[in-house]
Each structure stands twice: as C-alpha cells, then as structure tokens.
Amino acid sequence: MKQKKVRVLIAKPGLDGHDRGAKVVARFLQENGYEVIYTGLHQSPEQIVNAALQEAVDAIGISVLSGSHNYVFPEVMKLLKERGMDDVVVFGGGTIPEEDIPPLLATGVKALFRPGTPLEEVLEFMRENVG
C-alpha cells in the first residue's frame, strides 16, 4: 500500500523564545496534510541537520528572529552538503533584512519569508518545490 506523505522539519534556532511563527507554520502545514516534525527552541545547526537526517524529511523550515540568520542558514547548507543531503529543500522565515536575502538564497536556501507573508504563499511554495 503506497502511502506518500511529505515530511517537513520545522526548527527554531537561536537563544530567543519567539516560536510563534514556527508554530503557526507547523500547524498550517499539518492542516494541509503535511507531516511536520517540530524540534522546539534553541536548536543549533548541527541539531537541526541531524534531526532532519534521522527523520528523512523532504524539507527544512527554519524560523530565525534572533538576527543570527547569516550564520544559521549557511551553516545548515554546509552541513547538509557534508551529510549528502543536498536534495533537502531549505526555506526560512523571520526578521531578516531585505538586503541579507539575496546572499542567503545564493547559498542554496530556496525561499525566505519575511514577517507579514500570507500563509498561502508558504503553501504555494511547498506545493511547487517540495510536493
């Protein structure tokens, strides 16, 4: 019996406790049929990538509101490559200044959503890029 489901890891790095955005996205994806693995707060890039590896996810969504996006995203991309997981789609959201977005996308991050993005946009992105 074939039972395909898209699996997504939602992670929240950084020392801050602002996990509402991550939880709203997690909930929204669940309501749209995705299996969401939620890791909780204060995740290091290594914890995120190892969790994604063990859970065999198709995509990783990272919420950053601590200003550490220029460290977190490139580090996650680097670790994914090292582990042979280049096929995992990485997207993110949070308080990321406009000018920081192009260099982050250049590291292989597929999309970055800034505050105020309608949830439907995230869903559209998922359907197009992940499944």
Next chain:
Amino acid sequence: MNYVEEALKGNQLAGARLIRLLEEGDPQGIEYLKALYPHTGRAFILGLTGPPGAGKSTLVDRIITELRRRDLKVGVVAVDPSSPFSGGAILGDRVRMQRHATDPGVFVRSMATRGHLGGLSRATGEAVLVLDAMGYDVILIETVGVGQDEVEIVDMAHTTAVVCLPGMGDDIQAMKAGILEIGDLFIVNKADRPGADEVVKQLQVMLEMRTAHDEDAWRPPVLKTVAVRNEGIPDVVDAFYAHRDHQERTGILAERKAKRQMHFFRELVKEMAAERIFGAAEGSAEYDRMLEGLRARQIDPYTAAETLLDQTLGGR
C-alpha cells in the same frame, strides 16, 4: 548508496531513508528489509505507553541518558497521531529529546499513525527491525497517548512500561481492563504532585489481584519518577533489565518473541492479501458492478466480500 550495507554499518542516513521507504510501503524497501533481517533479533525492545500528557517523551529523554551512561546505543521510535481530517501531523516528541540529536549513539525517528489504530503506526515494527539491524542495543517505542484499548505495543516490545499520573484514581478503576493489564512495570510520573502515593497504592492493589500466586511469576513493580527533575530514572532502567532477566530465566521471552513473530506474520499476510485481492479486482467490470450493487444496497457486504474472495482465491 547501498542502503543495506550502509545501514548495517550504522549509517544513519541510510537507515533513515530505508525507514522512509518502508513507511511509504515501497516494495523496494521490503527487499532491503529481507536482506537486513538476518541481522535483527538482537536488540532489547522497550515499550512506553500511557495517557496523553503523562510525560512519556520526557521519560524517554531521561531513559536515553541513563542508557547512554551505561554505554548502550539507543534507537527510539516515537509515534504521534495523524489528523483524521487533513492526514497531516505535528510530531513533537523530539522536542523533549533534542539534547541527544548530536549523539551518534542515539537515533530518534518520529512516526505518524496515518490512520492506524492500536497506539502505533503501520510501519513501527519495520522501523524497529531497521534500528535493530543498525546495531542499536535498546530500542524504545513511545506509543501515542492512549486510553484503554491501544495495546498493540505488547506484540512489539519485550518489556512494556505503563506511565500513570497522580490524581488518576478513578481512571485507574476505569482502565483496569485496558492498558493496565499490559504493564510489565508501572511508572507513576510527576510523583512530586499530590496524590502520587494513592495512585501507587491503587496500582499495587490492582496488581496483587492480577498476579498469579506463583513463586515464579513476575510481579510488576510500581515506580515513582519526576522525569523533568531526572528523579527515579536509574530504578526504571534497572526494572527493565530485571524484567528481561526474569523473562529469559523463565523462558517467557522466547515465547513472547515467537508470539510477536506470529503476530507480525499474520498481519503481513492480511495486508498483502488485501493488496493483491483489491489489486486484481480493481478495474474489472464485474468488480465495478459489485461496488455499484453495494452502493445501491442491492447486495449485502457479507455476500459481496465472500464473492470477491471466492473469485480471487477459488471456491472453498
């Protein structure tokens, strides 16, 4: 990547992708599993079950730490429910276990029930086999939060712990005939809360009635823990091993393993038979007519099922 070779070496990426194939019912996954199978049967399989909010995930987290302290490699399969409406799921058991995410001796896999009843997911057993072949010494299965009847874990685990909470007094009465019968040990978690001793006492009274008056019979211990404060965990792990030693000594473990094997086999036959029967019937005009008749209530489902089976398997 050669999944089988790599999984046997303990490669987590290979193991994870293999479990994913099995979870999706990919026939190639089954071929890999056949190759892994001779390397299974070594792990000690533990089940942790109990009502929602009892602290199962936090307990698993602490038990992992204790097992690692004893130099054992630990695999975890944590099951959470799928939404019956969207088919999606939020799997949050990892939140409590993430401290182990960078420990190469620990592998945590979350699974959604995907409509499967009984407290586990359809592929839980297969995930356990993969982790077993990968060389994890202990495999912990955390069920969904259960009520009374989700007792599938006993067919899967060698030793099952039922987690209870203080203040469950009347619930314990109600649960008597359900999951309370399956515990090889009982954990009263959050034991710093009022009412813990009462629950312990009630469980002990209930267990006294349950246990045979036989010298050799296993007497399930009732243990108090405060998982968030890491209290009482070594005793729980000791009790797991005490139970296993007892089961080995009395031959019950071998019996239970054989029973588990039979259960697994029967479930597999059912699943494969259904798949073949529907696969063969689907698309035929005769089958379509049958479905039409069922919808219109012109035939009853019993006759229809018998007819379908007679047609595919031959008459009785």
